[in-house]
Amino acid sequence: xxxxxxxxxxxxxxxxxxxxxxxxxxxxxxxxxxxxxxxxxxxxxxxxxxxxxxxxxxxxxxxxxxxxxxxxxxxxxxxxxxxxxxxxxxxxxxxxxxxxxxxxxxxxxxxxxxxxxxxxxxxxxxxxxxxxxxxxxxxxxxxxxxxxxxxxxxxxxxxxxxxxxxxxxxxxxxxxxxxxxxxxxxxxxxxxxxxxxxxxxxxxxxxxxxxxxxxxxxxxxxxxxxxxxxxxxxxxxxxxxxxxxxxxxxxxxxxxxxxxxxxxxxxxxxxxxxxxxxxxxxxxxxxxxxxxxxxxxxxxxxxxxxxxxxxxxxxxxxxxxxxx
Amino acid sequence: xxxxxxxxxxxxxxxxxxxxxxxxxxxxxxxxxxxxxxxxxxxxxxxxxxxxxxxxxxxxxxxxxxxxxxxxxxxxxxxxxxxxxxxxxxxxxxxxxxxxxxxxxxxxxxxxxxxxxxxxxxxxxxxxxxxxxxxxxxxxxxxxxxxxxxxxxxxxxxxxxxxxxxxxxxxxxxxxxxxxxxxxxxxxxxxxxxxxxxxxxxxxxxxxxxxxxxxxxxxxxxxxxxxxxxxxxxxxxxxxxxxxxxxxxxxxxxxxxxxxxxxxxxxxxxxxxxxxxxxxxxxxxxxxxxxxxxxxxxxxxxxxxxxxxxxxxxxxxxxxxxxxxxxx
Ligand SMILES: Nc1ncnc2c1ncn2[C@@H]1O[C@H](COP(=O)(O)OP(=O)(O)OP(=O)(O)O)[C@@H](O)[C@H]1O
Ligand SMILES: Nc1ncnc2c1ncn2[C@@H]1O[C@H](COP(=O)(O)OP(=O)(O)OP(=O)(O)O)[C@@H](O)[C@H]1O
Ligand code: SF4
Ligand SMILES: [Mg+2]
Ligand SMILES: [Mg+2]
Numbered sequence: 001x002x003x004x005x006x007x008x009x010x011x012x013x014x015x016x017x018x019x020x021x022x023x024x025x026x027x028x029x030x031x032x033x034x035x036x037x038x039x040x041x042x043x044x045x046x047x048x049x050x051x052x053x054x055x056x057x058x059x060x061x062x063x064x065x066x067x068x069x070x071x072x073x074x075x076x077x078x079x080x081x082x083x084x085x086x087x088x089x090x091x092x093x094x095x096x097x098x099x100x101x102x103x104x105x106x107x108x109x110x111x112x113x114x115x116x117x118x119x120x121x122x123x124x125x126x127x128x129x130x131x132x133x134x135x136x137x138x139x140x141x142x143x144x145x146x147x148x149x150x151x152x153x154x155x156x157x158x159x160x161x162x163x164x165x166x167x168x169x170x171x172x173x174x175x176x177x178x179x180x181x182x183x184x185x186x187x188x189x190x191x192x193x194x195x196x197x198x199x200x201x202x203x204x205x206x207x208x209x210x211x212x213x214x215x216x217x218x219x220x221x222x223x224x225x226x227x228x229x230x231x232x233x234x235x236x237x238x239x240x241x242x243x244x245x246x247x248x249x250x251x252x253x254x255x256x257x258x259x260x261x262x263x264x265x266x267x268x269x270x271x272x273x274x275x276x277x278x279x280x281x282x283x284x285x286x287x288x289x290x291x292x293x294x295x296x297x298x299x300x301x302x303x304x305x306x307x308x309x310x311x312x313x314x315x316x317x318x319x320x321x322x323x324x
Numbered sequence: 325x326x327x328x329x330x331x332x333x334x335x336x337x338x339x340x341x342x343x344x345x346x347x348x349x350x351x352x353x354x355x356x357x358x359x360x361x362x363x364x365x366x367x368x369x370x371x372x373x374x375x376x377x378x379x380x381x382x383x384x385x386x387x388x389x390x391x392x393x394x395x396x397x398x399x400x401x402x403x404x405x406x407x408x409x410x411x412x413x414x415x416x417x418x419x420x421x422x423x424x425x426x427x428x429x430x431x432x433x434x435x436x437x438x439x440x441x442x443x444x445x446x447x448x449x450x451x452x453x454x455x456x457x458x459x460x461x462x463x464x465x466x467x468x469x470x471x472x473x474x475x476x477x478x479x480x481x482x483x484x485x486x487x488x489x490x491x492x493x494x495x496x497x498x499x500x501x502x503x504x505x506x507x508x509x510x511x512x513x514x515x516x517x518x519x520x521x522x523x524x525x526x527x528x529x530x531x532x533x534x535x536x537x538x539x540x541x542x543x544x545x546x547x548x549x550x551x552x553x554x555x556x557x558x559x560x561x562x563x564x565x566x567x568x569x570x571x572x573x574x575x576x577x578x579x580x581x582x583x584x585x586x587x588x589x590x591x592x593x594x595x596x597x598x599x600x601x602x603x604x605x606x607x608x609x610x611x612x613x614x615x616x617x618x619x620x621x622x623x624x625x626x627x628x629x630x631x632x633x634x635x636x637x638x639x640x641x642x643x644x645x646x647x648x649x650x651x652x
Contacts, residue, residue, distance in 0.1 A: 041516040042487075154605055184377040184543060186602060189587040193599075211517065214546070214589040237593035248518075255521040256591050257546040259573060266550060268522035272486040288518075 001072050002029040003172055003205055004053065009066035011048050011057055020276045022048040022061065024229045027303070032172065035199065035206040037216030037237070039252075040226030041273055046209045047096060049226070050175045053207070054087045070173075089119055092166035094176040101165075102150040102158065108136075109146045111165060119169055135164045139194060156187035160194065167198050174199075175207045180215070192219055213252055217241055225249050228274050228284045231303060235310040245312045247289045283315065291316055327404075328505055328537050329389060330365040334398035336384050340610055356609045358384040360561035361398075363636075366505075366539060371531065373540040373548045373569075376558035377584075377606060382541045385558075386507040389539065390422045391415060402505070420450065420501035427510035429490035433482040439466070440478035443497045450501070465496040468533075470526055488519030495526065499534060509541045524551055545588055549573055557581050560609060560617045563636060567643035577645045579622050616648065624649065 011023040023045045030036050038046045051057045053068055055075050067074045075086055087093070095101050102111065112132030113125055123131075133143035139160040150158060159179055166174055176195060180188035196219065199206050210216055216223055216237070223240050225233040225248065233246040244250045251269035258264060271288035274280055280287055286296040295315050303313045337355035359381045366372040374382040387393040389400055391407065399408045402418065410418055426432045433442050443465060444458040453461055459478070466474035469492040482490055491511060498506055508527065512520045528551070530536055542548050548555055549569055556566040557580065565578040576582045583600040590597065602621040607613055613620050619629040628648055636646040 041518060156605065185545070185587040185589075186377065186583060187605075189589075189599060212589070213517070214591040217591045217593045218589045241591070241593050252517060253591070255517055257550040258591055259546050259549050259585065259588050260590055260592075260595070264550065266521045266524070268525055269518040270522070272488055272519055273516070 003032045003034075003071065005029040005067075005069040005072075006053070007067050007069075009049070009052060009068060010064050011045075011052055012062050012064050013048075014060045014062065018277045021279075022229050022276070023052065025303075026066070026231050028224060028231070028234060030173070030205055030207070033199070033203045033205055034222065035208060035220045037220035037223045038207060038209045038226060039211065039213050039216045039223060041211055043228075043273065043276060044226040045229040046211075046226055047177055050093070050177050050207060050209050053173075053175060054091050054093055055083055056087070056093070088115065088171070089169050090171055091173045091175065092169070092171040094162050094166045094174065094179050096177045096181070099150070099158075101162065104150055107147055107149055108132075108161060111161075112146070112168060115165055115168060132164075132168065135168050136161075138198075139164050140190075156183050156191065159183065159187075159191055163191070163194060163198070167202070167204070170202055171204060173205045173207065175209070177209045178211070179208075181210070181212075188215075195219075213256055214258075225252070228276060228279060230284060230313060231311070232285070232313050233311065234303075235308070239308055239310050243310070245306065245310070245317060246314050247291050247316070248285050251288075283313075326368050327365040328368040328402065329539070330401040331385075331389060332363050332399045332401075334362050334385070334388060334400065335360055335396045336381075336388055336393060337396045354610055357561050357612055358609060359388065359395075360612070362556075362558075362561075362563050364556055364563065364566060366537060367553075368504075368537055369531070369535065370553040371538045371540050371551055373542060373552040373555045374558055375542055375545055375548045375555055377543060379560075379606065379609060380558040381561045381609075382543075382558060383509055386424065386509050386539055386541050390424055390505075390507055391418070392424070416450070421503050422505045422507070423498035423501070423503045424507040424509060425491075425494045425498050425511050427513050429487065429494050429514075430482065432494055433490060435482055437481070438478065439480050439482070439485075439493055442482070443493060443500065446497060446500055452501075461500065462496075465500050466493075468499065468530065469493075469496045470522075471496070486519070487515050488523055491515055491523055492526065495530070499530065499536075502534065503536070505537050505539070507539045507541070510543070511540075512547060513542065513544065520547075527551070545584060557584065560607065560612055562617060562646065563644070564618065564646045565644065566636070567640075571640065571643050575640075575643075577639060577643070577650045578618075578647050579624050580618050583623075616646075 007027045009023055009026045013020040013022055040046050048057055052063060063076050068076050070086060070090060109129055113128045116123055116128040133146055136143050136146060141157060180191050208220055220237055222236050224231055227248055233249045244253050254267040269288055274284055282298045283296045283301050286292045293315055301313050301315045302318055303311050304318045305311055306317055336359040337357050340354045340356060374385055388395050399406055407418060440459055440462050444462045447453045447458050463474040466477055471477045471492055512523050515523055540551060552569050554568050555572050556563045559580050565581045576585050583602045586600045604621050607620055615630040615632055616634050619625045634646045634648045636644050639645045639650055639652045
C-alpha cells in the first residue's frame with residue numbers, strides 16, 4: 001500500500017467573483033521514502049494541492065471531489081479529531097512563509113516543547129527540550145540558541161528551525177512548500193541538502209513544492225507539472241528531462257537557463273497563463289500551444305499513461321480520444 | 325567600445341539609527357557599509373551585471389549611478405563627464421538619458437493610473453508632450469515593448485495586466501525619452517518562468533534597436549549568464565570578481581564566486597556536482613570583518629586574510645579578482 005494515494009482530487013475556492021477550480025482531477029501516489037516535486041507557476045495550484053493532503057485548504061476552499069488516502073485511510077472523510085494525529089505526526093507541512101508558523105513572542109524552546117508535548121503528553125518538559133536541542137544540532141544551529149526568539153535568526157536559520165519543527169516527531173511525509181524561495185542560492189542549497197539528509201536518515205517521504213524546475217529536477221525522484229490546476233505531466237525526473245512530452249513542459253525546459261551549457265538559446269512560451277475565473281474551453285494550454293489541433297479548442301484532453309510510469313495530458317498522445 | 329558609465333572608489337555608508345540611550349553611550353557612529361569602494365566601468369552597448377547575495381549592495385550601486393542616492397565618497401562619470409555633483413536643471417536633463425526599472429512592477433506603477441498616463445507621465449513632468457501628442461508617443465512605445473495592439477492597453481489599469489505585461493509597461497515608461505542607459509534592478513525575478521524568457525528577449529531586442537546599455541542587477545546567476553556580457557560579483561559592498569561572462573563561468577577564481585556557482589541548481593537530474601561548502605552566514609554590513617571581508621567563510625583562508633584586505637587586481641586580461649592567493 002502506498003503511503004499517499006490521491007485520486008481525482010478537485011478543489012474549489014468559492015469566491016464572490018466566481019468559483020476558482022484551483023485543483024482539478026489530480027491523481028498520483030507516493031511510496032515511503034520517495035521524493036516528489038510539484039512544479040508550476042504562480043497560481044497553478046501547488047499550495048492548494050499540498051494543503052489538501054492535510055485537509056487544511058483555507059476558506060473559501062472546499063474539496064469537492066476525490067480522495068486523499070494516507071496509509072489507506074481517506075482523510076477527506078475523516079472526523080476532525082482523527083486529523084490531528086495525521087497533521088504533525090504522520091504528515092508535516094512546512095509553510096511557504098516561515099513567519100506564519102513561528103510565533104514571534106515565543107522562544108524556540110517553547111515552539112518545540114509545545115509541539116512535542118501536544119503529541120506526546122507523557123514526555124516531560126525537560127526531556128522534550130533535550131530532544132529539541134539534538135534536533136537543533138542536527139540542523140547546524142548551536143543548541144544554546146534554543147532560548148532565542150524567531151526574529152533573532154536569519155531567514156535561512158528560521159527556515160531550518162521550521163524544518164526541525166516539521167521533522168521533530170518523525171513524520172512519514174514532509175511537505176515543503178517553497179522552502180527556499182526567499183533565500184539566496186548558497187543557503188538554499190544548504191537547506192535542500194538538510195532535507196535530503198533527514199530523508200536519508202529517517203526514511204521519510206518528501207513532497208517538494210517549487211516554481212523552480214531546476215531545483216525539482218536536481219532534488220526529486222519524480223515530478224508533477226501543474227498548470228492552471230491540471231496535472232499536465234507526471235514522470236520520473238530522469239524521464240521528464242530526457243523525454244518531456246507535454247508542449248508546456250517542453251517549453252519550460254527551453255526557457256530555463258543552465259549555467260553548464262555554452263551558448264544556450266532560450267525559447268519563450270508565447271502568451272500568458274489563463275485567468276482562473278475564465279479558463280479557455282478545451283485544453284487550458286491551447287492559446288499558447290504551437291501544436292494546437294482542432295480538438296484541443298473544444299475538448300479537454302485526458303491524462304494518458306504512455307508507459308514507463310509517464311503520464312501526459314495532451315491530445316498529441318491520446319490519438320484524439322477526449323476525456324470521457 | 326567606449327565607456328558610457330564609470331564609477332571610481334564609490335562608497336555609500338548609511339548611518340545606523342540607534343535608540344536615544346545607545347546614541348548617548350556609543351563612542352562613535354556606526355554605519356551600514358552598503359557599498360564600500362568599488363570601481364568599474366560599463367561599455368556602451370553592453371549588458372553589465374551586478375550579481376551577489378541579498379544585501380551585498382547591488383541596488384544601492386544602481387541607485388548611486390543614476391543619482392537617486394548621494395555617494396559618501398567617490399565619483400560617477402557619464403559619457404566622460406563627472407556627474408557626481410550634478411544638480412537642478414542639469415540633473416533633470418540627465419534623468420532623461422538614464423532610467424531605472426524595478427523588481428516589483430506592482431510597486432512601481434500607480435494602481436489608479438491608466439496605462440496611457442502611467443507611461444506618458446514622465447513626458448508631462450518634463451513638459452515634453454501632453455494630450456494627443458503624448459498618446460501618440462505612448463502608443464509607439466507600447467508597440468515597441470510588445471503590447472500589441474497598443475490601443476487595447478492604453479485605458480487599462482495595472483491590476484488588469486499580468487506580471488509580465490506590467491513589467492513591459494515599466495519598460496515602456498523607461499524608454500519613452502530614448503535613454504542611453506538603463507539600470508534594470510531584478511526586472512525578471514518576480515516574473516513566472518514561462519513569461520521570463522520573452523521579457524529577457526525583449527530587453528535584448530530593445531538594446532539592439534534603441535542602442536541601449538544596461539546595468540543589470542540580479543541574484544540569479546543563471547539569468548546573469550544568459551543575458552550579460554560582463555559580470556561583477558559583489559560580496560558585502562565590494563566587488564570580489566569581475567570579468568566577461570565566459571571567463572567567469574569557465575574559470576571562476578575567487579572562492580566566493582566558486583561557492584556561488586557550485587550552489588546553482590542544474591536542471592538535469594543526471595548531473596551530480598561537487599559543491600563548495602561555506603561556513604557560517606554572511607556577516608552584517610555594520611560589522612564587516614577585518615582584512616578580507618570574506619575570510620570568516622572562506623574554505624582557503626590563512627593568517628594574513630584576517631589582517632590585510634586584498635586589492636582587486638587584473639589576474640588575466642580583463643579578469644579581476646580580489647584574493648591574496650590569486651595572482652597573475
Ligand atoms: N484563499 C483563497 N481564496 C480564493 N482563491 C484562492 C485562495 N487561495 C488560492 N486561491 C486561488 O487558487 C489558485 C491556486 O492557488 P495556489 O495558492 O494553490 O497556487 P500556487 O501554485 O501555490 O501559487 P504560488 O506559486 O503563487 O504560491 C489561484 O488561482 C489562487 O488565486
Ligand atoms: N536606505 C537605507 N538605509 C540603511 N541601510 C540601507 C539602505 N538601503 C540599503 N541599506 C543596506 O545596505 C545594504 C545593501 O543593500 P542593497 O539593497 O543595496 O542590497 P542588494 O544587493 O540590492 O540586496 P537584494 O538582493 O536583497 O535586493 C544592506 O545591508 C541594506 O540593509
Ligand atoms: S492538448 Fe493540444 S493545445 Fe493542449 S498541449 Fe496538447 S497539443 Fe497543445
Ligand atoms: Mg503556493
Ligand atoms: Mg536589491
